[in-house]
Amino acid sequence: MGRNIRKRRSPLAVRAVAASAALAIGGGGLIWANFYASAHEGNSTQNQTKAATTQVATIKCPDVGQQLSNVPNQARGEVDGELATLDQQITDAYQRLATTRDAQTRDASFVQNSILGPLKDRRAAIIDRIQLEINRVGGSAPNSLDGLATCTGQAADQTQTNTGGQNNNGGATASPSASASATAGNGGQQGGNGGQQAGNGGQAGNGPVAADFVDITKVQPNVAQKARTQAGGSAGTFSSSCGVNANKKFNTDNVIVAPGVTNGAHHLHDYVGNQSNDAFANNDTFAAAQTSCANQGDKSSYYWPVVRIQNGTQDFDQNNDGGGKEGNVGAIKTVKQAQIKFVGNPKSKVVAMPKFLRIITGDAKTTTNGLANANAHWSCTGFENKVQLTTQYPICPQGSSVVRTFKFQSCWDGVNIDSANHRTHVAFADAQGNCANGFKAIPQLTMRLVYNFAAPTIQNGQVKNAYAVDGFPEQLHKPATDHDDFINVFDVNTMNKVVSCINNGQRCR
Structure with a gap:
């Protein structure tokens, strides 16, 4: 067969929180947190407005897996395991994002210093291991991996699905606008x-x-x-x-x-x-x-x-x-x-x-x-x-x-x-x-x-x-x-x- 499939560690179960966590296979993901409904914030309009205007709602991480088009078969199992670890790191960052809303409203640099910075360091270590696994068996890891450790924060109104191009995938077509109410974004x-x-x-x-x-x-x-x-x-x-x-x-x-x-x-x-x-x-x-x-x-x-x-x-x-x-x-x-x-x-x-x-x-x-x-x-x-x-x-x-x-x-x-x-x-x-x-x-x-x-x-x-x-x-x-x-x-x-x-x-x- 084309792959060496073996039993490996399973990713840790995602704990239920106010918003759902994300594991995007391939080490890339866009993590969303609902900042509008919080047990400790209640229904305060002031807090909701403040959260909506000041807090990061998403974390966008580059998709490492999609860059790996030529991994030797001998390294596939190890690389798959490392990609799963990247996914777990994104989940952990999401959980941190979803449970620190009050701190984020008080400190504009909290997300960068306490979530995105540490996440970048952890991702960089895993990406280094992926490169080592590929090179160890005689492959050549793409140099572009070095630039994929950094994740960015985005506000809720920045999440889009219409970024990037689209190929001729069997005739897939983007939906045309039909009415203002249905396509407002x-x-x-x-x-x-x-x-x-x-x-x-x-x-x-x-x-x-x-x-x-x-x-x-x-x-x-x-x-x-x-x-x-x-x-x-x-x-x-x-x-x-x-x-x-x-x-x-x-x-x-x-x-x-x-x-x-x-x-x-x-x-x-x-x-x-x-x-x-x-x-x-x-x-x-x-x-x-x-x-x-x-x-x-x-x-x-x-x-x-x-x-x-x-x-x-x-x-x-x-x-x-x-x-x-x-x-x-x-x-x-x-x-x-x-x-x-x-x-x-x-x-x-x-x-x-x-x-x-x-x-x-x-x-x-x-x-x-x-x-x-x-x-x-x-x-x-x-x-x-x-x-x-x-x-x-x-x-x-x-x-x-x-x-x-x-x-x-x-x-x-x-x-x-x-x-x-x-x-x-x-x-x-x-x-x-x-x-x-x-x-x-x-x-x-x-x-x-x-x-x-x-x-x-x-x-x-x-x-x-x-x-x-x-x-x-x-x-x-x-x-x-x-x-x-x-x-x-x-x-x-x-x-x-x-x-x-x-x-x-x-x-x-």
């Missing part, structure tokens, strides 16, 4: 709402806010026409029916990003297909597992963050890490439909995926990292061919259901089943279907998840009965953070059938 939602939504909204105080939603009937069409399949292209499909996680297989691990680390995702995943996916699974585990797929030749693991309705209710994990303790609250919604389909390439034939290939599409940390790797697609039944949203959740009309769509990377480097930053071994084809840099076209995994729940409403600048995707708590449950994970565990014969069906223009199951 976080800053516009923060005034005049009392303590409830003066920070970042949501049932747990970390989103979503009204600006994260838009009436889809008011959005201009934004879906580009698909490229036509050319001579030599591949127009077939292969569908795999794997259920909707009716058996409720959940966990908050992520064996791709954080192997061996319990609660490595810090949010809850739905799983279909392979039934043995957890933090300590390896390729042998996957190969021997049961599958929920009707085609028993497909033991692949398909997993995505759950969607919750924030209507005041709680679910089984309200007191658990990755659940309520980390700001993921509300009733978990089971998918009504989960359609898994592999499609071809308009320009060329496809080659077989290697067994145990790992792909992550989208970015769970767009609030920190910007939209460069965002690949969220939100829409409603009846609108999917016209409107796809990245930075807003749709409010669907009566009789229409919310739809999440994922289009995975469809070009492979021909060698690796994973990469150190989990991105560089695969890539998206361009609009015409071309794979760059000598990459090979592989069957493109597409997924369509349909949900049934009542549409949220926006009243007086606040969203009622909001729905939101689970995520790292510091990411404020923004729609752009949606992402999906896949591990290929097709047996050889079934994968060959997938390739044959696609290349011959057939429709197979």
